[in-house]
Amino acid sequence: MALIDVYTNQVEQTWCPGCGHYSVLRALKIALARLEIQNHDSAIVSGIGCSGRIGGYTKAYGFHGIHGRSLPIAQGIKLANRKLTVIAAGGDGDGFAIGTGHAMHAIKRNIDITYLLMNNQVYGLTKGHTSPLSELNFVTKSTPLGQVEDPLKPSLLALSAGGSFIAQGFSGEQEKLIELIMKGILHKGFSLINIFSPCVTFNPGKSYAWLRENLVSLDESRNTSDRGDAFKACLETDGLFTGLLYENNAPDYQSRISGENKTALINLDIKNTRLLDGLIEEFM
Amino acid sequence: MKTFTMIIGGIQGEGIVSAGSILSKAFSRSGYYTYTHRTFASRIKGGHTRSRIEITPFRNAAAGTSANLIVAFDKETRETTFDFSPQSCLMVSDERLGSVSKRPGGNPENISLPFSEASAKAGNKLAKTTVALGFLCRLLKLNEDLFAELLAEKYKKKGVSVLQANLDAFESGLEMAEMPCFKKYKNFKLDDVPSVKRPVMTGNYALALGALAGGCRFISAYPITPASEIMEYMSAKLPAMGGLMLQTEDEIAAVTMAIGASYGGVRSMTSTSGPGLSLMMEGIGLSAMAEIPLVVIDSQRVGPSTGLPTRVEQSDFDTALYGGHGEYPSISLAPYSVETCFSLSRDAFGLADEFSCPVFVMSDLALGLFPQTVDPFEIVTKDHSGEATSSEDLGEDTYFKRYSGNNEIRPAPGTPGGIHYTTGLEHGPLGAPDNSPENRIRMMRRRMEKFDSLSKLPGITVEKTSGPLLVIATGSAYGICQKALKSFEGEAVIGALHRLKPFPEKQFSALAESFDSILVVEYNYGGQIFELLKKNIRLDDIHKLHSLTKFSGEPFTLLEIENKAKELI
Numbered sequence: 054m055a056l057i058d059v060y061t062n063q064v065e066q067t068w069c070p071g072c073g074h075y076s077v078l079r080a081l082k083i084a085l086a087r088l089e090i091q092n093h094d095s096a097i098v099s100g101i102g103c104s105g106r107i108g109g110y111t112k113a114y115g116f117h118g119i120h121g122r123s124l125p126i127a128q129g130i131k132l133a134n135r136k137l138t139v140i141a142a143g144g145d146g147d148g149f150a151i152g153t154g155h156a157m158h159a160i161k162r163n164i165d166i167t168y169l170l171m172n173n174q175v176y177g178l179t180k181g182h183t184s185p186l187s188e189l190n191f192v193t194k195s196t197p198l199g200q201v202e203d204p205l206k207p208s209l210l211a212l213s214a215g216g217s218f219i220a221q222g223f224s225g226e227q228e229k230l231i232e233l234i235m236k237g238i239l240h241k242g243f244s245l246i247n248i249f250s251p252c253v254t255f256n257p258g259k260s261y262a263w264l265r266e267n268l269v270s271l272d273e274s275r276n277t278s279d280r281g282d283a284f285k286a287c288l289e290t291d292g293l294f295t296g297l298l299y300e301n302n303a304p305d306y307q308s309r310i311s312g313e314n315k316t317a318l319i320n321l322d323i324k325n326t327r328l329l330d331g332l333i334e335e336f337m
Numbered sequence: 338m339k340t341f342t343m344i345i346g347g348i349q350g351e352g353i354v355s356a357g358s359i360l361s362k363a364f365s366r367s368g369y370y371t372y373t374h375r376t377f378a379s380r381i382k383g384g385h386t387r388s389r390i391e392i393t394p395f396r397n398a399a400a401g402t403s404a405n406l407i408v409a410f411d412k413e414t415r416e417t418t419f420d421f422s423p424q425s426c427l428m429v430s431d432e433r434l435g436s437v438s439k440r441p442g443g444n445p446e447n448i449s450l451p452f453s454e455a456s457a458k459a460g461n462k463l464a465k466t467t468v469a470l471g472f473l474c475r476l477l478k479l480n481e482d483l484f485a486e487l488l489a490e491k492y493k494k495k496g497v498s499v500l501q502a503n504l505d506a507f508e509s510g511l512e513m514a515e516m517p518c519f520k521k522y523k524n525f526k527l528d529d530v531p532s533v534k535r536p537v538m539t540g541n542y543a544l545a546l547g548a549l550a551g552g553c554r555f556i557s558a559y560p561i562t563p564a565s566e567i568m569e570y571m572s573a574k575l576p577a578m579g580g581l582m583l584q585t586e587d588e589i590a591a592v593t594m595a596i597g598a599s600y601g602g603v604r605s606m607t608s609t610s611g612p613g614l615s616l617m618m619e620g621i622g623l624s625a626m627a628e629i630p631l632v633v634i635d636s637q638r639v640g641p642s643t644g645l646p647t648r649v650e651q652s653d654f655d656t657a658l659y660g661g662h663g664e665y666p667s668i669s670l671a672p673y674s675v676e677t678c679f680s681l682s683r684d685a686f687g688l689a690d691e692f693s694c695p696v697f698v699m700s701d702l703a704l705g706l707f708p709q710t711v712d713p714f715e716i717v718t719k720d721h722s723g724e725a726t727s728s729e730d731l732g733e734d735t736y737f738k739r740y741s742g743n744n745e746i747r748p749a750p751g752t753p754g755g756i757h758y759t760t761g762l763e764h765g766p767l768g769a770p771d772n773s774p775e776n777r778i779r780m781m782r783r784r785m786e787k788f789d790s791l792s793k794l795p796g797i798t799v800e801k802t803s804g805p806l807l808v809i810a811t812g813s814a815y816g817i818c819q820k821a822l823k824s825f826e827g828e829a830v831i832g833a834l835h836r837l838k839p840f841p842e843k844q845f846s847a848l849a850e851s852f853d854s855i856l857v858v859e860y861n862y863g864g865q866i867f868e869l870l871k872k873n874i875r876l877d878d879i880h881k882l883h884s885l886t887k888f889s890g891e892p893f894t895l896l897e898i899e900n901k902a903k904e905l906i
Contacts, residue, residue, distance in 0.1 A: 062736075064769060091753075092756060093750070093751060093752060093753045093754070093755065093756055094750070094751055095750070096601075096750040098597070108758070109758055109760075109769060109770070112756065113756065114750035114755075114756055114757070114759075115758045115759065115760075115768075116597075116600060116758075116759045116760075117758070117759065117760035117761065117762065118593065118596075118623065118761065119593070119619055119620065119623050119761055122589065122590075122593040122619075122620070124590075125557075125585065125589070125590040125591075125593040125594040125597060126593050126594070126596060126597035126600070127597060128594055128597060129555075129557065129593070129594035129595060129596060129597020129598035129599070129600070129601060129605070130597045130598065130600060130601040130750060131601075132555060132581060132583065132594075132597075132598055132601070132603075133555065133597070133598040133599075133600075133601025133602055133603040133605075133749070134601050134602060134603075134749065134750065134751055136751060137601070137750050137751055154586050154587060154590075155586065155589075155590055157586075158585070158586040158590070310576070310581065316579050318554050318555055318579065318580060318581065318598070318601075318602075318603040319601060319602035319603050319749060319751070321554050321578070321579045321580065321603075323552030323554065323604065323718075324552075324718065326550070326716065326717070326718045328549075328577070328578045329546075329549060329550055329716040329718070330716075332546060332549075332574070332716060333536055333546075333713050333714065333716060334536075334713075336536035336537055336538050336542065337362075337365070337366065337534050337535065337536045337537075337713075
């Protein structure tokens with residue numbers, strides 16, 4: 054079986070021809086297959102938007118949740134069973150408009166999941182509305198006179214929130230994206246991968262060609278554990294870069310709670326009533 | 338004396354609540370039952386607070402109407418308890434407060450005692466309520482050793498000097514009760530009861546215990562009055578059981594994280610109050626649509642918006658029954674005592690699993706927060722049916738038909754052969770989105786029509802099935818009705834409505850037919866349970882339905898219920 058087929062299912066894909074998300078999907082499937090993670094041991098959780106389809110196109114446990122809430126759902130799944138490989142995926146609206154609060158706290162909480170931000174800087178599924186990551190002056194149906202707000206910078210926010218793994222990829226750089234996703238999955242903690250994934254229909258200004266021309270590849274020899282340098286790289290490139298920005302070895306959430314609890318919550322014996330002995334007496 | 342009621346009040350943060358708690362424990366360890374009504378402000382320090390403790394030889398789940406003894410550490414205690422204080426009542430005030438203002442009809446006797454001064458002398462200014470405990474102990478002829486034991490339990494961890502100061506403070510209080518002016522109160526002695534130790538519990542703790550007994554091993558929640566104790570207790574107890582409580586960034590994350598964990602194969606819940614419940618509605622809809630078990634405990638307070646966070650109301654029933662967009666299946670349970678807080682919370686997890694849907698447990702502030710002595714209930718766990726993880730009958734290498742026919746098997750991620758899709762979109766047997774009309778009809782029926790067996794089970798607990806008057810109540814309204822109707826000698830029968838959805842139609846119809854009148858007692862403006870019953874009653878019986886509501890934030894008085902019941906008999 055070809056590597057790409059391991060995670061491929063027969064579901065008809067309905068993204069527009071040329072959509073950057075096809076490449077994100079391909080990179081994710083290959084990353085999972087290369088890491089030899091069993092299909093049934095992976096859960097792909099998404100929100101609502103074009104990106105939300107990704108779980109349906111992957112042969113794994115797919116959870117298409119509600120708009121902006123992929124991260125709490127994904128964290129819940131990982132907390133239930135830490136042996137799983139949990140991938141959360143969502144668009145820039147899902148993650149940095151309606152779901153910003155969850156994104157910041159997921160980064161801060163550092164549960165060992167991987168978050169693919171499928172960033173096309175526009176709302177595609179609603180047929181062309183501005184996103185919090187859209188550029189100044191961007192003209193859309195909801196900003197006919199041009200966007201007057203400056204965009205958020207996800208990697209800067211993630212650095213500020215104490216992110217333990219922050220990287221940026223590009224649909225047009227497949228091999229690099231696959232490697233970043235693999236690194237993200239292997240990282241023991243929350244990994245954010247902000248992926249520039251062009252929307253050829255509603256944001257032609259941020260085309261493959263434009264991104265190829267404007268994205269800077271981070272120097273691979275730089276020290277990725279230097280947070281100050283990571284901030285600097287973000288600022289110098291105005292966020293337009295690809296590569297691993299920052300990584301540290303801070304223990305993940307589940308390692309911090311009472312050390313390492315070896316028994317996954319899902320495997321606890323809930324019929325063991327002896328655990329409840331003496332609880333009533335404490336109220337006497 | 339059979340029943341004895343005392344009020345201890347003062348400024349919040351000065352040990353009033355602790356003193357009340359020590360008192361109720363002391364009585365509960367000596368064979369008496371207590372019920373404590375707490376009044377408090379939505380602030381940390383400052384503001385008036387008081388505990389009104391009723392001591393009885395029998396089980397009591399509601400406050401009465403008068404007081405025998407008032408201990409005042411602030412002026413507000415004296416002024417706001419006039420309604421409770423007949424002339425025979427004794428009031429003792431901290432000397433610092435000065436004289437009492439006159440009220441029409443005369444004051445109860447007020448005696449000033451140097452609580453603060455004695456506490457300072459004992460070396461701890463914070464021990465003034467402990468002085469009062471000493472005074473009460475001697476005045477009511479209680480067991481001093483018992484108090485010493487309780488003080489040690491409370492203050493030992495704060496160091497030897499703090500404990501000693503409290504013991505000294507207690508000692509000085511004992512002496513105060515020897516003053517000649519208290520001689521005429523020698524009738525302040527409780528009737529003897531067999532010495533039995535009983536727990537003092539609140540609904541919130543019973544709900545949390547019930548969840549543990551029901552197999553819940555994960556709770557994600559956001560702090561809110563009056564539900565926080567549930568998450569607090571579980572965060573203290575779950576780690577030793579291998580489980581986890583996680584405090585989320587908001588209620589939306591709380592509910593969706595619980596859904597994730599439940600989908601992941603763990604019995605999971607969240608707990609909240611009205612404002613949080615409003616935020617959770619979209620997640621609750623997802624749980625119903627995707628058929629993922631979820632338990633939501635709602636401790637109701639006065640709404641809408643921030644409302645009155647520290648006062649009681651039962652106004653979220655409509656949200657549980659009809660809230661959220663679209664039509665979806667759910668179960669609504671309503672505990673009506675501390676004991677049923679435990680049993681219904683426990684059973685909620687089995688029901689959520691069996692029916693793969695959200696289950697609401699609708700408690701309220703008074704039931705959740707007011708401590709009462711209960712008979713020690715056995716923590717029995719029910720047989721856990723319909724567990725989430727199973728790899729039976731799951732074919733290899735194909736998508737699992739999770740939403741097909743009567744299939745209630747939910748393979749959790751990690752289960753070989755169980756791969757399927759889960760979505761809030763309308764979906765077909767494999768979970769894949771499907772917008773065909775035939776599929777929509779099939780799936781709506783699958784979700785909406787799964788409660789046949791459950792709706793046939795009783796949802797109202799009632800002792801007699803016919804008579805002149807049936808009074809229906811739930812939550813904390815039940816306890817006060819039960820107490821008020823004791824004097825009616827069976828003329829008025831009390832019914833506890835403990836399952837609102839699926840509504841016990843048949844049982845209710847039969848009751849409606851055999852009673853002459855039905856009175857619904859509830860804490861809200863619109864009569865939410867009344868309207869629910871009205872929807873479910875035969876047209877011939879509709880004239881029998883009557884409503885008594887209260888929405889001031891205060892509990893019903895016995896008189897309010899007695900008067901209404903008299904009107905209808």
